[in-house]
Amino acid sequence: MVALMPKESHQFEKLSRDYRPLLLSLARKLSSRGSVEPEDLVQETLxxxxxxFDKLASASDAARRGWLCTTLxxxxxxLYRQRRAEQEQLPGLRLVQSEAVSPEEGLEEKWGEFSSEQFRAAVGRLKPKHREAYExxxxxxxxxxxxxxLGVPTGTVGAWISEARRELRGLLTEADQGRRS
Structure with missing residues (x-):
């Protein structure tokens, strides 16, 4: 958290009061379709x-205004891209959920046949990003x-974890078939 001196705190409060109407107006225009809450955008920008603030305090009014509007x-x-990515992932997530709720014939029993070491080895073979998100x-x-x-959108995390589960299912099924041969 940023700690401001009393004088800086007063200056920041003034900046917030002065620019809040402009930021809220811009946020409402951007969020006109209801995809993002305008108040949240203003709060995150502030x-x-x-x-x-150390940089903004010494900037000109035009530079502050530009920085704030650009940041917002x-x-x-x-947020728009993140929500769109999440929406695009919903069909895949519903599929994963339905598979988890109604597993394939005999798949539930197979999972119990694998030791912790086999499972960890399969996790270790996942693609690095998928493995990190899954772990x-x-x-x-x-x-x-x-x-x-990880510094990525939430939808990307959902996709990586979904893909990790799919990879694990394939790796463990492959291991199971190798054991039976």
Whole structure:
């Protein structure tokens, strides 16, 4: 968290008051279709402004205005792309969910046949990004937390974990068939 001196704190409050109407107007225009909450965009923009306040404090009014509007617009596009990616992943996630709810004939019994070592070996053979996302999820992190940790959109994390499960299913099925031969 950024700690401001009393004078800087007063300056930041003034900056927030002065630019909030402009930012809220821009956020409402960008969010007109309801995909992103305007108030959230403004709050996130002001939070970033607080982190960069040492630079913004000495900038001209035009430079501050440009930085704030650009930051808000970029954040909007980030959130829009993230939500679009999540929506695109929904059919695949529903498929994974339906497979988990109604497993294929005999698949449930097969999973119990693999030792922890075999499972860890299969996880070790996953593609690096898939493995990292899968392991973080297995540790109990939520998709959003994993996304922040890896610096990628939440939808990407969902896709990677889904692909990791698919790869694991293939690797373990392959191992099972190798055992039977």
């Amino acid at each position: 939070a970033r402004a607080l982190q960069e 617009t970029n954040r909007f596009f980030d 973080l999820h297995a540790q109990g992190l939520r998709y959003r937390e994993i996304a922040q940790k």
